[in-house]
């Protein structure tokens with residue numbers, strides 16, 4: 417793994433831009449904002465910017481910057497948590513002097529000069545913690561809180577498959593190094609609004625489950641309006657249904673009128689789903705994927721493919 421090489425590049429460049437994927441989750445934000453703060457804490461004279469659309473739901477993870485005029489020929493771009501160029505939020509990677517990728521998704525394409533990819537790592541935030549540890553970077557509690565939340569969110573509190581001894585070891589190291597008061601951080605991630613809970617009642621009552629073990633729900637804009645939630649809310653609730661017996665794969669598909677697509681979150685207890693997601697403008701991890709079909713007819717086709725996948729899964 418090229419942690420030392422990455423540290424050498426960070427040291428070399430005075431202007432560093434950090435980007436992550438579109439539609440960010442806490443790991444994308446924690447890894448990118450945490451990395452920015454980590455670099456600034458260790459090299460206070462550098463100009464470091466973290467870019468991408470702001471995500472108001474996750475404001476507690478910090479803010480993004482508006483990129484000023486920079487000399488791209490002298491700038492380093494670091495992209496975290498993003499396997500392919502088309503999903504980089506807000507940066508044209510071809511303009512930069514050097515590009516580094518730090519990611520834990522299955523490989524899709526090479527777009528960076530240096531690619532640190534570990535698709536067995538729980539999260540991109542875990543990789544940033546390892547970068548800090550191997551290179552003896554100084555840390556503080558604020559930086560640690562962002563990286564810790566990235567790990568906790570992507571592992572669902574150390575529950576998922578890619579939680580390893582290394583995940584726990586690095587999390588423990590982070591807590592010990594910074595005296596991180598980690599239990600106080602959970603409120604931000606796990607407090608749900610009453611509206612979400614009422615909406616999850618609607619999902620539980622209306623979700624369909626096929627004989628093959630595919631659970632799904634299609635949510636129109638009218639339903640979202642009725643429950644006063646947005647198209648991301650169902651995706652935030654999907655983890656509640658991923659460990660229910662009789663369900664092998666669960667897919668929640670919500671109309672997103674603003675973006676003119678159907679936002680689908682898909683989770684699996686065994687069948688590998690990212691290949692099918694990639695047929696419908698999506699992708700992701702083998703057991704946690706997203707897709708953006710344009711119409712509910714396309715959603716039906718995707719659900720048919722997922723149902724067959726469940727049928728063929730022992």
Ligand code: AMP
Nearest residue numbers: 681682697698699700704705706707708
């Ligand atoms: P979500 O259901 O939105 O939490 O996404 C689960 C995983 O799938 C995350 O790793 C996302 O980065 C990935 N993902 C979500 N939507 C897409 C998409 N349209 N294209 C590729 N990957 C996606």
